[in-house]
């Protein structure tokens with residue numbers, strides 16, 4: 201068949217490359233009424249970039265000519281470092297302790313695309329990780345990779361919700377997923393009750409204006425005094441840590457590697473001996489490069505902690 205690749209071929213190459221799982225759906229238009237409603241209610245806070253490219257979010261086929269399939273991939277990062285356990289310590293979301301996932305996963309996806317092209321020279325594809333205006337969690341859900349939990353994150357039965365999502369759009373057709381995972385949150389409300397700012401709403405979404413992850417990374421203005429960062433100074437893991445689906449020890453994808461500079465930086469901040477050189481070293485290869493040093497200081501101050509910088 202012309203421009204067809206068996207899904208088993210993609211999956212075996214993906215697992216070899218370090219992805220935990222993948223699934224495919226046929227390219228299509230998405231119902232984005234929920235998304236528009238979310239924006240209309242102001243839940244995107246000051247993230248105006250989310251208001252743009254609505255046409256692509258609805259119709260991802262605009263991203264690649266003759267596109268046929270969307271293939272979603274997950275990468276697991278469920279770690280609990282000992283230093284992250286003390287409740288009064290300044291904390292970073294655990295994904296930031298690795299090399300920058302945006303770069304690492306995108307690179308792994310392009311290596312995978314090249315492997316496929318060695319077999320199928322006509323295979324064309326582009327890769328995204330948190331970088332395109334598409335509904336990554338909804339795509340992953342439809343590709344059979346999990347369900348959307350009450351805290352709005354994709355939960356995989358085996359790997360939990362400490363997973364990151366990447367995808368490729370390709371001009372090849374493949375075998376599409378037919379089994380959508382059932383919602384296994386059921387009566388549980390642990391994440392809703394764990395959030396220090398009641399940011400988790402009761403329709404599987406969140407109000408970013410109340411979310412620590414937004415305030416410590418994306419918010420370019422002062423953090424409102426009522427926001428309880430709970431010692432987080434970059435991102436927030438509270439509702440992920442609380443989730444029963446993240447309690448078991450699981451393998452971390454080989455696509456991610458712990459960034460030693462980031463770990464030293466976290467320890468030094470808590471020993472009150474850090475400086476800007478530490479920050480520059482740490483943020484070179486981690487997601488921390490998304491914020492300025494001055495923003496980090498504001499986040500520390502908001503926690504009422506004194507750190508000598």
Ligand code: B12
Nearest residue numbers: 234238293330336352353354364365404405413414435436
């Ligand atoms: C904007 C954004 C944020 C914002 C807003 C969060 C949010 N929940 O939307 C902020 C800065 C707060 C944030 C925080 C975090 N983020 Co973020 N973020 C995104 C981003 C760029 C867009 C998400 C989005 O579209 N939101 C808009 C609202 C409308 O959608 P939603 O609530 O996410 O999704 C619902 C609707 O879309 C609805 N829906 C959509 N279409 C339809 C159609 C129908 C018919 C229906 C009924 C519903 C429906 O279903 C969804 C579930 O309810 C995605 C990447 C991407 N392009 O998708 C990453 C992403 C969601 N983030 C991610 C991560 C890791 C995080 C953090 C864990 C980081 C951290 N430790 O600090 C936190 C978690 C906070 C939380 N509880 O959500 C991962 C999540 C992986 C996973 N397991 O799901 C993503 C997918 C990035 C990635 N490539 O891996 N994030």
Ligand code: SF4
Nearest residue numbers: 395411412436438439
């Ligand atoms: S990431 Fe933190 S602040 Fe945001 S919804 Fe989860 S617990 Fe609440």
Ligand code: SF4
Nearest residue numbers: 349350385388391443
């Ligand atoms: S804590 Fe409970 S309700 Fe929240 S996402 Fe996890 S299983 Fe679902």
